[in-house]
Amino acid sequence: MLTTLAALTPVILVIASGYLIARAGLITGEQWHGVERLAFFVLFPAVLFRTIYQADFESFPTFDMGAALLLTIFVTAGLLLAGRTTIKRIWGIPAVRFTSIFQGTLRWNAMIALAIADNVAGDTGLAMLAVAMVFMIPVLNVMSILVLSRYASGTAPSGSRILKDLVTNPFILSIVFGVVLNLSGLDLPFVIEDTVEIFARAALPIGIICVGAGLDLSSLRRPGPALTMGTFLRPVFMPLIAFGIATLFGLEGPAMAVIIIACAVPCASNSYLFARQMGGDAKLMAEIITLQTLAATVTIPLALLLFT
Template sequence: MLTTLSALVPVILVIASGYLIARTGLITGEQWRGVERLAYYALFPAVLFRTISQADFNSFPTLNMGGSLLASIFTMALVLLLARTAIERIWGIGPDRFTSIFQGTLRWNAMIALAIADNVAGDLGLAMLAVAMVFMIPVLNVASILVLSRYASGTSPSGAKIARDLYTNPFILSIGAGVLMNVSGLAMPSLIDDTLGIFARAALPIGIICVGAGLDLGSLRRPGPALTMGTFLRPVFMPLLAFVFASLFGVTGPALAVVVIASAVPCASNSYLLARQMGGDAKLMAEIITLQTLAATVTIPLALLLFT
């Protein structure tokens, strides 16, 4: 427990630092958008490419990890979709608010996950987390768009746009390039490796500072059924499902810890942008992101303690 906390506390403190930096006005408005774009399009892709290109895929159960995560995602998605009518009838949660609950339960913040995996398991943790992203990112993006298309009131993107968003996603592109480099057997020139290493050292702190800056405590209202469900379904049930399926697939050790981390971290901050674009309840989505991130200071250590 103490080892887990010692790995998580620095991440939590850097998130808090991001919140304080944003509230003191040291970085403001569009400046934050520039920092976020830098992390998203340059720094994190450098981490992923470098990590995957040098990873020994035979050292961890790649397919079993992917199967565990996908089984967890599909199970929870099915449960939510089957329960949607009952949720509306019992708690009065309309379709647009349901989409925020759906995103809040299934989507994950890869920046926080990468930082925690690095602290918990080092380079091996980063490599395994990057592999988890290969399985999760396309599925979760498509599932979220389809649910918003069906239940929200905004404009649904075309199939071509969905495909374009996936094959231009910088995380997917950098992971794909890293896999190609890895299987080619080519050695990365030390000059390139050292340069990417500098990028990589900058990525994790800048990424989680941006997470803290995006928290909006002033937007929180009195919790109701929708906010409660959207906040706690993910940290309570997703790690449990992941643990069950990981056990069935024979995933143990550091690989199990990475599966639990990927299932326990808060939902992705870009869930808000998608909700706003497609007519979901963007305010509820922002509240879910904020409360999940705050709750993660307790729920992630508990998940790792209970399931690893």
């Protein structure tokens, strides 16, 4: 427990620092959007490319991890969709608010996950987390769009637009390029490799500062059933489901830790943009993101303690 807390505390402190920096006005308005774009399009792709390029895929169970994560996603999504009518009948939660519960339960903040995986399991953890992203990001994006299209009032993008968004996602592209170079056996010129490493070193602190800056404590209201459900289904039940499925695949050690991290971190901050653009309950989504991030200081250490 103490070891896990020691690994997570720096991440938590940097998130808090991002919140304080934003409230102090050192970086404001559109400046934050620029920093976020830098992290999303340059810095995090650099760390993913470098990690995958240098990874020894034969040293960890790549496909078993991917299968366990996908099965966890499908089981969790199936339970949520099967229970939607019951949720509406008992708690009076309409379909449009259900979409925020769905995103809050299934989607994950890869920036926080990368930082925690780096602190908990080092380069091996980063490589495994990058593999998890390959399997999870496309499936979760498509699922979220389909659920919002079905239950919210917005207009869903076309199939070609969804495909374009996936194949131009900088995280996906950097991973694909890293895999290709890894399998080719070619080495990057040392000047290029050192340049990518410098970018990669900047990715995690800047990305986590942006997470903290995006927290909006003023958005919180008195918790109701939808906010409570959207906040705690993910950190409480998804790691439990993931642990059961990963155990069936015989996964343990760093592989199990990375799976639990991927399923326990708060939901993705861009879930708010999905909700806003596709007619979901954007206010509820913002509240879920904020509360999950605050709760993560307790729920992630507990999940790692119980399941790894």
